[in-house]
Amino acid sequence: MNGVLALLKPRLWSFRNGGLSRRAKDHRARLCFFSLVGLGFWLGIFVIFHRVLAYFKRVEGFGDILAFKLMSMVVMTFFALLIFSGVIVALSKLYLSRDLPLVHSLPVTPGEIFLARWLEVLMDSSWMVGLFSLPIFISYGLVFEAGPAFYLLTLPAIAFLCVAASGLSSLAVIGAATILPAGRIRTLAVFFGVVLVLFVIVAVRLLRPEQLMNPETFQSVAFYLQSLETPGSPLMPTTWTYDGIRAALAGRWGEAAFHLSLSFTGGLSLLAVNLMAAEKWYFRGYSRAQTAPTRLTAVPDPGRGWSERLSFLSPPVRALAVKEIKSFFRDQTQWPQLFLLLALIVVYLYNFSALPLDRTPIRTVYLQNLLGFLNMGLAGFVLTAIAARFVYPAVSMEGQAFWIIRTSPVALRTFLAVKFFVYFLPLLFLSELLIVVSNLLLEVTPFMMALSVTTVFFMTPGIVALGIGFGAAYPDFASENPTQSVTSFGGLLYMTICAGFIALIIVLEAGPVYAVFMAGLRGQVLTAPQWLWLVGSLGLALAVCALAVAAPLRFGLRRLSMSSNGRGEGDRPSAASRGRRGQGGNTRDKR
Amino acid sequence: MIELKALTKHYGRTRAVESLDLSIAKGEIFGFIGPNGAGKTTTIRMMGGILAPTSGAVLIDGQSLAEHPVAVKRKIGFIPDRPFLYEKLTGWEFMRFSADLFGVDGDGFAGRAEGLLRDFALLNWRHELIESYSHGMKQRLIIASALLHDPAVLIVDEPMVGLDPGAIRMVKVIFRALADRGTTIFMSTHTLAVAENLCDRIGVIHRGVLIALGSMAELKASARLREGDLEEVFMRLTEEETGS
Numbered sequence: 001m002n003g004v005l006a007l008l009k010p011r012l013w014s015f016r017n018g019g020l021s022r023r024a025k026d027h028r029a030r031l032c033f034f035s036l037v038g039l040g041f042w043l044g045i046f047v048i049f050h051r052v053l054a055y056f057k058r059v060e061g062f063g064d065i066l067a068f069k070l071m072s073m074v075v076m077t078f079f080a081l082l083i084f085s086g087v088i089v090a091l092s093k094l095y096l097s098r099d100l101p102l103v104h105s106l107p108v109t110p111g112e113i114f115l116a117r118w119l120e121v122l123m124d125s126s127w128m129v130g131l132f133s134l135p136i137f138i139s140y141g142l143v144f145e146a147g148p149a150f151y152l153l154t155l156p157a158i159a160f161l162c163v164a165a166s167g168l169s170s171l172a173v174i175g176a177a178t179i180l181p182a183g184r185i186r187t188l189a190v191f192f193g194v195v196l197v198l199f200v201i202v203a204v205r206l207l208r209p210e211q212l213m214n215p216e217t218f219q220s221v222a223f224y225l226q227s228l229e230t231p232g233s234p235l236m237p238t239t240w241t242y243d244g245i246r247a248a249l250a251g252r253w254g255e256a257a258f259h260l261s262l263s264f265t266g267g268l269s270l271l272a273v274n275l276m277a278a279e280k281w282y283f284r285g286y287s288r289a290q291t292a293p294t295r296l297t298a299v300p301d302p303g304r305g306w307s308e309r310l311s312f313l314s315p316p317v318r319a320l321a322v323k324e325i326k327s328f329f330r331d332q333t334q335w336p337q338l339f340l341l342l343a344l345i346v347v348y349l350y351n352f353s354a355l356p357l358d359r360t361p362i363r364t365v366y367l368q369n370l371l372g373f374l375n376m377g378l379a380g381f382v383l384t385a386i387a388a389r390f391v392y393p394a395v396s397m398e399g400q401a402f403w404i405i406r407t408s409p410v411a412l413r414t415f416l417a418v419k420f421f422v423y424f425l426p427l428l429f430l431s432e433l434l435i436v437v438s439n440l441l442l443e444v445t446p447f448m449m450a451l452s453v454t455t456v457f458f459m460t461p462g463i464v465a466l467g468i469g470f471g472a473a474y475p476d477f478a479s480e481n482p483t484q485s486v487t488s489f490g491g492l493l494y495m496t497i498c499a500g501f502i503a504l505i506i507v508l509e510a511g512p513v514y515a516v517f518m519a520g521l522r523g524q525v526l527t528a529p530q531w532l533w534l535v536g537s538l539g540l541a542l543a544v545c546a547l548a549v550a551a552p553l554r555f556g557l558r559r560l561s562m563s564s565n566g567r568g569e570g571d572r573p574s575a576a577s578r579g580r581r582g583q584g585g586n587t588r589d590k591r
Numbered sequence: 592m593i594e595l596k597a598l599t600k601h602y603g604r605t606r607a608v609e610s611l612d613l614s615i616a617k618g619e620i621f622g623f624i625g626p627n628g629a630g631k632t633t634t635i636r637m638m639g640g641i642l643a644p645t646s647g648a649v650l651i652d653g654q655s656l657a658e659h660p661v662a663v664k665r666k667i668g669f670i671p672d673r674p675f676l677y678e679k680l681t682g683w684e685f686m687r688f689s690a691d692l693f694g695v696d697g698d699g700f701a702g703r704a705e706g707l708l709r710d711f712a713l714l715n716w717r718h719e720l721i722e723s724y725s726h727g728m729k730q731r732l733i734i735a736s737a738l739l740h741d742p743a744v745l746i747v748d749e750p751m752v753g754l755d756p757g758a759i760r761m762v763k764v765i766f767r768a769l770a771d772r773g774t775t776i777f778m779s780t781h782t783l784a785v786a787e788n789l790c791d792r793i794g795v796i797h798r799g800v801l802i803a804l805g806s807m808a809e810l811k812a813s814a815r816l817r818e819g820d821l822e823e824v825f826m827r828l829t830e831e832e833t834g835s
Contacts, residue, residue: 319691400675
């Protein structure tokens with residue numbers, strides 16, 4: 001057990017030393033931002049569940065059935081999330097982490113290594129689900145007027161569910177790692193996970209849940225759910241948790257204790273099975289994961305022919321563009337993200353087709369064009385989210401190989417310009433597609449269509465340039481996963497400024513566009529001040545768009561040029577290492 | 592061919608390199624040695640254009656790196672100590688990429704790239720993704736790509752790290768042949784035997800300051816040693832500096 005505690009110490013000490021890091025400021029800013037977002041999300045869940053449950057409670061006859069059906073769905077969803085996140089975290093912690101070679105060279109047993117890593121898996125994969133399940137169960141407690149014992153029993157119930165899920169995840173990973181190399185399992189797990197999420201998003205959207213609010217259809221749906229009220233399998237951890245919480249809610253303490261005991265012993269049994277499996281198979285799987293891939297028989301080459309297609313470019317520009325495109329398409333971790341992107345677009349457009357415009361009391365032509373106008377901003381925000389995932393990390397994706405760019409006879413300006421155009425062209429196509437199709441679905445006027453297409457045409461370069469510029473100004477070349485760099489200080493700054501930029505363009509256009517639209521609707525001619533207003537606002541919007549391209553690219557270029565290996569201030573030794581050097585001691589960093 | 596003029600780099604209050612003056616002639620192999628943290632990699636990075644100096648200048652063939660970065664870098668072949676590459680490209684694609692960046696013309700590329708990959712025993716692996724290469728193979732690919740444009744100056748940080756004995760011997764032979772043809776080589780290394788065998792002159796840097804410079808005989812004289820190899824000279828010089 002001492003070995004397990006010793007193995008956990010680096011994690012605890014790293015957490016404690018976080019404040020000494022040269023990125024501590026960045027870390028604190030990120031923590032504050034995400035804490036606020038998380039708090040908002042937590043309160044949102046609480047308010048929504050409290051209202052829904054209170055509404056169900058008022059429905060005579062089957063209100064409770066609906067509430068408990070919802071609870072079983074919640075428990076089942078959490079369990080699925082815990083399993084999925086457990087598989088991803090377990091793969092990383094048990095087989096792929098960079099510190100594993102060191103850990104396995106230490107005089108501790110594989111069982112101790114496994115247990116220490118499993119505890120980390122349990123914490124890392126469960127804390128968020130645990131945290132965000134609380135507002136749901138607190139809502140149940142308040143609506144069903146449960147006593148304090150309900151809350152005391154619910155907490156261990158959630159914890160036991162997490163233990164069971166982590167146990168199943170790690171068992172699945174140990175089993176899979178004896179057959180497949182760990183790297184391949186991760187790709188498969190992410191791929192199937194994203195397909196699952198994609199399926200759920202599309203399925204839920206196509207079910208049109210808004211119909212549940214329609215009194216004509218509500219009753220039949222409720223009766224249908226009632227007919228589905230069959231007990232869950234007694235072997236499922238979700239059944240133990242659900243039955244335990246439900247019994248606690250009803251004040252049946254003996255029954256609740258029985259189900260929670262099942263949950264507790266079930267979790268412990270899974271851990272015991274895990275330890276036995278780990279003793280036998282973990283090291284074998286880890287050893288397999290360390291083996292370098294054998295010589296590949298064929299290289300997947302979706303980028304074949306790009307050199308010929310881009311032959312009109314100068315050789316250095318073509319070299320950078322081809323490298324960018326090939327690296328992107330050959331990186332299998334990008335593929336699931338592309339599927340998710342596709343689902344996002346489908347859902348986005350489907351939402352417009354499903355709008356009940358004919359049943360609204362507001363005049364349709366007015367509402368259609370109002371939505372068309374707001375759609376420009378919405379498309380901008382969708383584009384920002386996509387750019388945050390693909391464009392902002394583009395410079396950081398160079399990783400440790402950035403020395404190649406720094407030592408090559410290519411100006412950093414060219415390097416950034418290539419990055420800009422490689423992402424700008426597909427994103428422009430995507431944003432115009434979103435705007436044109438959604439406007440066609442809304443049946444907006446030709447004026448609104450032309451305005452939307454033009455606005456997005458000028459807004460997209462700004463959004464992409466902001467991504468490239470801030471990505472270059474705050475790069476993270478040392479990260480194991482550069483796509484996560486968007487959650488850094490620079491990434492948050494990028495998203496905030498991008499949102500401000502889109503909002504500013506929409507605000508600048510709103511007034512004069514309203515005047516033009518209403519004049520057209522009333523068959524009036526624009527007055528001279530209105531013309532002036534229109535030209536001035538649109539001119540200003542155009543200037544803002546131009547500034548959004550030029551300023552961030554210059555900012556990124558300046559910061560990247562000044563930095564050491566692109567690490568900005570980071571190339572300076574930390575206070576701790578300065579101290580060591582001051583004492584004449586050797587440092588691990590090369591100078 | 593290479594001139595370092597009062598080259599200085601400070602990291603905050605830490606002085607990594609202090610007023611370094613050096614002049615290296617065409618066709619010379621210059622060895623740069625020093626203890627860990629002495630400032631070797633910082634100097635090499637400034638010479639490669641990866642790191643901006645706090646003050647001073649790097650001149651290659653009379654041109655300032657700071658003033659004409661693109662033109663100067665075209666004359667340099669840079670070989671870092673750690674072989675970080677674009678893992679999703681094949682070896683051949685990386686050679687093509689380097690050729691395009693350094694302006695190697697399309698007609699001459701294939702023959703030259705094939706020759707270099709054959710020399711470095713990578714020809715059979717040229718169509719595999721770099722991610723499947725071993726550490727030594729990546730290092731050999733970097734050296735091959737650095738020679739592709741026939742650079743006037745080769746800047747090398749720890750060239751022998753990760754290479755097997757056969758590859759080390761091959762690199763030594765290639766470097767000597769390049770120098771004989773007029774290529775200037777600036778090389779930092781911890782492998783003192785390599786420096787002793789290969790280099791025309793050696794500079795010893797300690798705590799950011801150049802403490803000794805010259806041929807093996809001159810270094811022995813400055814260390815007040817009549818006999819002994821570079822290791823003994825190095826130990827004597829750095830101990831004296833630490834003690835002083």
